[in-house]
Amino acid sequence: MKLNKECESCQQRLSLWALFVSLFLSLVKGVVGILGSSESLVVDGLFSFYQSFVVVKSIFLINRNSAFYKSVWFASLVISVMLILGIGDVLIFSVVRMAKVAKGILLRPSPYALYTAILSVLANQLLYRYSLCSGKEISEKNVSQAEIIQSLRLSVIVSSVVVIGIGIARRVSLYGDAIAALIVAAIFIPKVISLFNQSLKVTTDGRLYGFKGIQGIGGHR
Numbered sequence: 001m002k003l004n005k006e007c008e009s010c011q012q013r014l015s016l017w018a019l020f021v022s023l024f025l026s027l028v029k030g031v032v033g034i035l036g037s038s039e040s041l042v043v044d045g046l047f048s049f050y051q052s053f054v055v056v057k058s059i060f061l062i063n064r065n066s067a068f069y070k071s072v073w074f075a076s077l078v079i080s081v082m083l084i085l086g087i088g089d090v091l092i093f094s095v096v097r098m099a100k101v102a103k104g105i106l107l108r109p110s111p112y113a114l115y116t117a118i119l120s121v122l123a124n125q126l127l128y129r130y131s132l133c134s135g136k137e138i139s140e141k142n143v144s145q146a147e148i149i150q151s152l153r154l155s156v157i158v159s160s161v162v163v164i165g166i167g168i169a170r171r172v173s174l175y176g177d178a179i180a181a182l183i184v185a186a187i188f189i190p191k192v193i194s195l196f197n198q199s200l201k202v203t204t205d206g207r208l209y210g211f212k213g214i215q216g217i218g219g220h221r
Contacts, residue, residue, distance in 0.1 A: 014131055015059050018148055021127050022052035022155075025120050036110030038169075039097060040162045040180035041117055043090045046083060047158050047188050048120070050195075051151045053079055058148055070203055077199035083192045087185050094178040094185075101174045109177050114166045120159040128152040154191075158184050 026048035033041030057072055097107055131149045165180020 015055055015148065017130070018127060018152060019052055019055040019059075021123055022048045022055060025123060026052060029116055029120060032110075032112055032116045036113035036116075037107060038109040038113035038117075038162075038166055038177050039090050039094045040165045040177050040184055041109070041113050042093075043087060043181050043184045043188065044117070044120065044158055044162045046086050046090070047155065047184065050079075050083055050188070050192065051155055054151045055148055073199045073202040076195055077203055080192050080196035080199055084189075084196065087189060087192065090181055091185055094181040097178045098175055101178075107174060109166045109169050111170070114163065114170060117159060117163040117166055121156065121163055124152060124155040124159055128156055154187070158187060161187075 026045050029041050029045030029048060033039070033045055053076070057076060100107055128149070131152055161180050161183050165176045165178075165183070168176025168180075169178075170176075
């Protein structure tokens with residue numbers, strides 16, 4: 001269903017804001033997580049990168065012709081593999097951290113990691129609330145835009161888990177950050193595997209399916 005001009009403008013604003021915020025948070029959380037000794041913040045940064053790609057994929061699949069779809073899905077395939085490898089590295093570091101803590105080595109996340117995680121919760125919450133106000137009609141007409149809104153909601157949950165984990169690691173138990181990283185990875189991995197499976201299915205098939213928002217557009221055998 002074609003959106004009216006007001007909804008289309010709202011859709012573009014939501015997509016651009018979601019893309020900007022996700023890329024910014026991905027960069028900041030990745031850098032601060034590595035420097036601030038927080039595996040949970042690093043995996044949260046990977047999730048923000050995934051979210052930014054959800055937005056980019058949505059924009060291109062809506063606005064480009066059918067010949068462009070497979071290129072987008074091929075990029076999705078490559079990025080999903082990169083994300084799986086990245087999550088695997090974080091999981092290994094999380095297990096190593098827990099082993100070091102068990103041996104009595106003190107590994108406490110930096111306070112800046114906690115501040116960054118709190119900033120992430122606030123930013124994602126504001127963006128999610130904006131999407132609820134501006135995206136209700138859009139999401140009913142546009143499945144790809146609904147995917148962005150769902151991703152924003154999940155980002156709030158993920159970042160909240162990271163805040164709790166880092167807070168516990170700094171005040172209660174040094175295992176808190178590693179446990180939060182494992183929880184976030186458990187939430188994140190099914191999303192990435194789903195993206196990988198969809199991307200592989202589309203790129204290896206002559207038809208354009210696997211993305212509900214474009215079913216029936218071109219791609220006949």
